[in-house]
Amino acid sequence: MAKAGSVFSTGRTSGKLASGELGVLRGIRARAGRANGRVRLGIGDDCALLRLKSGDELAVTTDLSIEGRHFRLDWHTPESVGHRTLARGLSDLAAMGAEPVAAFLSLGLPARLAGTRSGRADEGVESRSWLDRFLDGLLGLAEANGVTLAGGDLAESPVAVADIVLTGAVARGKALLRSGARVGDGIYVTGVLGAAAAELAALSAHPRRFARVRNSGSGEFAHLFPVPRVAQGLRLRRAGLATAAIDISDGLSTELEHLCDESGVAAEIEALRIPIGAGATLEQALHGGEDYELLFTAGAGVPRRIEGVAVTRIGQVVAARHGQAAVTLIAEGGREPLIARGWEHFR
Amino acid sequence: MAKAGSVFSTGRTSGKLASGELGVLRGIRARAGRANGRVRLGIGDDCALLRLKSGDELAVTTDLSIEGRHFRLDWHTPESVGHRTLARGLSDLAAMGAEPVAAFLSLGLPARLAGTRSGRADEGVESRSWLDRFLDGLLGLAEANGVTLAGGDLAESPVAVADIVLTGAVARGKALLRSGARVGDGIYVTGVLGAAAAELAALSAHPRRFARVRNSGSGEFAHLFPVPRVAQGLRLRRAGLATAAIDISDGLSTELEHLCDESGVAAEIEALRIPIGAGATLEQALHGGEDYELLFTAGAGVPRRIEGVAVTRIGQVVAARHGQAAVTLIAEGGREPLIARGWEHFR
Numbered sequence: 260m261a262k263a264g265s266v267f268s269t270g271r272t273s274g275k276l277a278s279g280e281l282g283v284l285r286g287i288r289a290r291a292g293r294a295n296g297r298v299r300l301g302i303g304d305d306c307a308l309l310r311l312k313s314g315d316e317l318a319v320t321t322d323l324s325i326e327g328r329h330f331r332l333d334w335h336t337p338e339s340v341g342h343r344t345l346a347r348g349l350s351d352l353a354a355m356g357a358e359p360v361a362a363f364l365s366l367g368l369p370a371r372l373a374g375t376r377s378g379r380a381d382e383g384v385e386s387r388s389w390l391d392r393f394l395d396g397l398l399g400l401a402e403a404n405g406v407t408l409a410g411g412d413l414a415e416s417p418v419a420v421a422d423i424v425l426t427g428a429v430a431r432g433k434a435l436l437r438s439g440a441r442v443g444d445g446i447y448v449t450g451v452l453g454a455a456a457a458e459l460a461a462l463s464a465h466p467r468r469f470a471r472v473r474n475s476g477s478g479e480f481a482h483l484f485p486v487p488r489v490a491q492g493l494r495l496r497r498a499g500l501a502t503a504a505i506d507i508s509d510g511l512s513t514e515l516e517h518l519c520d521e522s523g524v525a526a527e528i529e530a531l532r533i534p535i536g537a538g539a540t541l542e543q544a545l546h547g548g549e550d551y552e553l554l555f556t557a558g559a560g561v562p563r564r565i566e567g568v569a570v571t572r573i574g575q576v577v578a579a580r581h582g583q584a585a586v587t588l589i590a591e592g593g594r595e596p597l598i599a600r601g602w603e604h605f606r
Numbered sequence: 607m608a609k610a611g612s613v614f615s616t617g618r619t620s621g622k623l624a625s626g627e628l629g630v631l632r633g634i635r636a637r638a639g640r641a642n643g644r645v646r647l648g649i650g651d652d653c654a655l656l657r658l659k660s661g662d663e664l665a666v667t668t669d670l671s672i673e674g675r676h677f678r679l680d681w682h683t684p685e686s687v688g689h690r691t692l693a694r695g696l697s698d699l700a701a702m703g704a705e706p707v708a709a710f711l712s713l714g715l716p717a718r719l720a721g722t723r724s725g726r727a728d729e730g731v732e733s734r735s736w737l738d739r740f741l742d743g744l745l746g747l748a749e750a751n752g753v754t755l756a757g758g759d760l761a762e763s764p765v766a767v768a769d770i771v772l773t774g775a776v777a778r779g780k781a782l783l784r785s786g787a788r789v790g791d792g793i794y795v796t797g798v799l800g801a802a803a804a805e806l807a808a809l810s811a812h813p814r815r816f817a818r819v820r821n822s823g824s825g826e827f828a829h830l831f832p833v834p835r836v837a838q839g840l841r842l843r844r845a846g847l848a849t850a851a852i853d854i855s856d857g858l859s860t861e862l863e864h865l866c867d868e869s870g871v872a873a874e875i876e877a878l879r880i881p882i883g884a885g886a887t888l889e890q891a892l893h894g895g896e897d898y899e900l901l902f903t904a905g906a907g908v909p910r911r912i913e914g915v916a917v918t919r920i921g922q923v924v925a926a927r928h929g930q931a932a933v934t935l936i937a938e939g940g941r942e943p944l945i946a947r948g949w950e951h952f953r
Contacts, residue, residue: 306667317658318654318655321759321771323760354652355655418764422670424710424771434653521651
């Protein structure tokens with residue numbers, strides 16, 4: 260973990276070191292994965308040290324999660340917040356076809372979440388801190404994906420914030436980019452869309468249900484415990500099938516527009532072909548965020564399943580035309596421009 | 607930049623994309639450094655891509671800065687906050703002897719700071735946003751150190767938070783670690799100590815003075831515009847002089863204890879030898895945070911200056927003894943245990 264210096268560092272009284280931040284850091288260090296072939300040095304020095312195989316590049320992504328914006332402390336269990344924090348970063352690696360190497364976590368927490376007891380006996384849960392349970396969620400998903408928690412930072416904060424950094428290995432020049440789509444390519448998505456938005460809508464109508472879902476990596480809970488498509492991204496990259504890829508964290512309409520912008524192309528998608536999650540609407544499938552499925556373009560030869568997950572062709576890449584929307588939706592009522600309506604801060 | 611998805615992504619109305627987050631991101635992207643030999647892909651995809659020279663390892667560090675904890679919006683200029691955010695990460699690279707490669711910035715900001723106008727005509731400053739001026743400070747220091755801003759994330763937040771990730775290259779197995787100090791080594795520091803704490807104390811007594819200090823990389827303002835010892839760390843590593851190193855972000859007493867803990871040794875330092883910054887007290891030099899000088903241990907042959915900065919021997923490494931303090935201060939009054947009193951969160 261890096262240092263937690265502050266401008267307010269003068270004139271404080273002494274205290275036992277083990278009882279504060281250092282104690283928390285020691286606890287995290289004890290739970291994090293050990294150094295291995297690629298993580299030469301993990302938590303405990305000024306920096307971690309990563310070593311790549313000759314011929315590999317390192318993919319790096321950061322994702323910031325903020326209480327009240329990305330999660331609610333009164334809704335989401337700590338396990339869900341931890342799982343979702345890591346899932347966001349893993350999904351970015353998946354979109355590049357990168358193999359996860361190491362994660363770094365910068366956490367800002369109110370003091371009551373860092374070491375005080377939050378579990379309640381009547382929940383049948385042992386009395387463990389919010390941070391401990393957050394780490395259960397994060398480290399459980401990390402282990403399932405072969406990721407070492409190799410460093411980070413810790414600070415006291417009036418609101419809970421978690422910035423996750425993911426690093427991954429990818430063969431030089433072979434990463435899946437947003438910019439490679441070509442006119443004539445098919446447009447594909449993994450899994451189903453709208454499931455996370457539908458689950459969130461259902462849960463938020465009865466917020467007590469949030470706490471009933473325990474840690475799960477089964478993919479059953481698309482909003483609370485999303486499964487990033489790491490294996491599918493790796494497979495796509497190694498098979499050389501995809502010409503461009505992006506993950507659908509901010510909704511299909513937004514991500515497809517990003518992909519078109521970066522590739523200098525346009526897209527037509529068909530409403531009837533979009534795989535809609537159980538209980539979700541077309542609206543949620545088009546614009547709902549946090550599905551963490553992969554959206555990619557490819558020529559011929561795309562299989563119907565990749566690493567156990569369904570793949571659906573939803574449209575095709577067409578030439579961009581000046582002054583026209585990047586994405587056109589073909590529905591029963593005809594053709595209409597599909598305006599990006601996924602999440603955007605500072606709108 | 608990575609995605610800024612949110613759980614609150616359903617049921618929003620549409621908006622012009624260029625006016626919100628995407629517009630802000632485009633502005634940052636336009637100002638960030640371009641891809642180069644080591645940064646193969648910068649802002650604009652799901653991940654950045656870094657390429658290392660054969661035989662190099664990648665050092666990675668993250669540092670979280672939070673409004674009200676690490677800076678105050680009513681005290682620090684945006685330029686100072688941006689400069690200090692990057693300086694914290696660069697100082698961690700310096701402590702490992704790593705050469706800076708790329709930075710990643712996750713920013714959570716209240717909407718008024720992201721795009722509204724904060725400059726006042728009576729300050730003689732053009733009307734630019736807080737974010738623009740923050741980037742002035744951050745990118746100015748980045749350019750001076752050859753660092754590309756290669757990615758990050760952006761979100762709306764009730765308080766300003768900035769998490770900086772720094773990556774650096776270091777020859778395999780050659781990084782300066784905290785764990786290499788040997789009994790008999792000398793203990794050295796670069797520059798002077800306590801200057802940042804003294805400057806902060808002087809400024810906070812008259813907070814209007816904060817705004818009078820304009821962007822400066824001269825090292826004149828140790829608290830507002832600290833100069834991380836990147837060149838000195840590189841030189842130390844390449845010369846093979848140091849057996850262990852750490853940066854003094856949290857105060858000498860705290861950092862020396864960390865170094866002793868990781869090396870399994872103890873330390874004796876002499877009060878009269880400690881280089882005290884102009885206007886600072888011994889107390890500030892021992893415990894004041896954010897000096898961002900390097901603390902290292904070495905055998906013989908340490909020069910008096912490294913890359914233009916003074917180096918002072920302040921003590922020596924001795925054997926650890928069970929039940930005794932790791933650090934002993936030798937002063938006029940005799941020997942006393944030096945208890946770590948640097949900054950620690952959650953104490």
